[in-house]
Amino acid sequence: MPYDYDVLIVGAGPAGTACALGLAGSGLRVVLLDKAQFPRDKVCGDAIPSPALKALTRLNPAWAAELRELTAGHRTDMRTSRLVSPAGTGVSVHWQAPAFNSPRLHFDDALLTLVRRHTDTDIRENSSVKTVTADADGAAVQLADGTRLTARLLIGCDGAHSAVARALAPAPLDRARHCAAVRAYFEEVDDVPATTSDFLFLGRYRAGYCWVFPVGAGRFNVGFGMLSSDVARQKLDLKLVLQELLETHPHLVPRFTRARQLGPIQGFGLPLGGSARPLTGPRALLCGDAAALIDPLQGHGIDTAVISGLLAAEHAARCCAADTFDPTDLAPYA
Numbered sequence: 507m508p509y510d511y512d513v514l515i516v517g518a519g520p521a522g523t524a525c526a527l528g529l530a531g532s533g534l535r536v537v538l539l540d541k542a543q544f545p546r547d548k549v550c551g552d553a554i555p556s557p558a559l560k561a562l563t564r565l566n567p568a569w570a571a572e573l574r575e576l577t578a579g580h581r582t583d584m585r586t587s588r589l590v591s592p593a594g595t596g597v598s599v600h601w602q603a604p605a606f607n608s609p610r611l612h613f614d615d616a617l618l619t620l621v622r623r624h625t626d627t628d629i630r631e632n633s634s635v636k637t638v639t640a641d642a643d644g645a646a647v648q649l650a651d652g653t654r655l656t657a658r659l660l661i662g663c664d665g666a667h668s669a670v671a672r673a674l675a676p677a678p679l680d681r682a683r684h685c686a687a688v689r690a691y692f693e694e695v696d697d698v699p700a701t702t703s704d705f706l707f708l709g710r711y712r713a714g715y716c717w718v719f720p721v722g723a724g725r726f727n728v729g730f731g732m733l734s735s736d737v738a739r740q741k742l743d744l745k746l747v748l749q750e751l752l753e754t755h756p757h758l759v760p761r762f763t764r765a766r767q768l769g770p771i772q773g774f775g776l777p778l779g780g781s782a783r784p785l786t787g788p789r790a791l792l793c794g795d796a797a798a799l800i801d802p803l804q805g806h807g808i809d810t811a812v813i814s815g816l817l818a819a820e821h822a823a824r825c826c827a828a829d830t831f832d833p834t835d836l837a838p839y840a
């Protein structure tokens with residue numbers, strides 16, 4: 507059966523771009539689809555964990571250096587995490603491994619620029635996948651404009667509301683393994699060294715925390731997130747909770763007297779790792795949030811997105827070389 511592509515990646519966030527970078531030089535025909543036009547925003551805390559940067563450095567040190575150049579001006583290197591307990595006790599953790607904060611608007615665009623510069627990937631923005639089908643003979647997606655694309659293997663990197671996962675590896679929402687979080691950008695926040703990320707733990711909202719992260723250019727990503735089952739049980743509106751914290755929390759009030767909010771408070775879900783979600787489906791591998799791989803303790807998922815994208819690339823290359831896509835051939839990826 508003739509296919510349009512060998513590998514069709516849905517979603518050009520950290521998972522999808524890492525996967526495309528991992529397939530560079532494989533000789534495979536790869537397409538990377540995203541419903542958005544980049545640069546595009548993604549609601550996030552914007553803390554890029556060091557394992558993501560390490561994985562990209564292992565793949566290609568020159569590309570990792572280029573990523574730093576591409577994010578210059580929209581990045582702040584992170585040296586310290588300051589943790590504040592509900593009783594107000596603080597402890598600082600100093601990091602050796604390189605990590606930085608960078609707004610996803612810029613970070614994800616930089617990753618896609620690497621794909622554009624260093625791979626033969628066919629990048630298609632403004633390409634929203636509406637339907638996904640797969641069987642023993644191959645996989646196909648239909649886009650919003652009616653275009654149909656076929657491939658030997660699909661890689662679902664399309665985030666927390668993955669169309670690929672919904673169609674090929676459905677799993678019910680488990681609120682005990684899912685977080686809800688909100689964030690807004692601010693400037694003129696006082697008493698936050700440019701290389702320090704703050705985490706505030708709160709007695710009233712135990713399964714979660716509030717954060718203040720400098721993200722470069724004098725801006726701060728300020729947010730609050732907690733376990734979705736607790737949000738539902740306590741009937742919370744997280745946007746109101748964040749506003750209330752900024753107005754009343756003794757560690758925040760003095761620092762936000764001059765602060766100016768830039769844009770609205772926005773929210774999004776975090777599918778946490780440890781759920782029973784399958785990571786493969788017929789002719790499909792899932793990565794990042796589509797596979798529910800977010801660290802359940804701290805809520806970071808950019809690192810697991812990048813790492814799973816790279817692992818999926820390796821596995822896709824193996825399956826394509828052997829021309830075997832049976833469930834038993836895909837299972838080792840999981």
Ligand SMILES: Cc1cc2nc3c(=O)[nH]c(=O)nc-3n(C[C@H](O)[C@H](O)[C@H](O)COP(=O)(O)OP(=O)(O)OC[C@H]3O[C@@H](n4cnc5c(N)ncnc54)[C@H](O)[C@@H]3O)c2cc1C
Nearest residue numbers: 517519520521541550551553635665687794795806807808
């Ligand atoms: C409020 C909040 C704060 C967070 N803070 C952090 C943090 O500080 N550090 C951290 O490491 N993690 C954080 N996370 C988690 C992190 O944002 C995700 O784990 C990460 O974005 C996952 O990357 P991904 O590539 O799997 O998915 P995404 O980044 O969501 O990318 C998915 C891509 O798929 C595209 N797409 C979706 N549907 C379709 C479709 N049907 N057709 C075509 N394209 C589609 C989207 O446009 C998007 O570009 C946070 C999450 C939230 C909600």
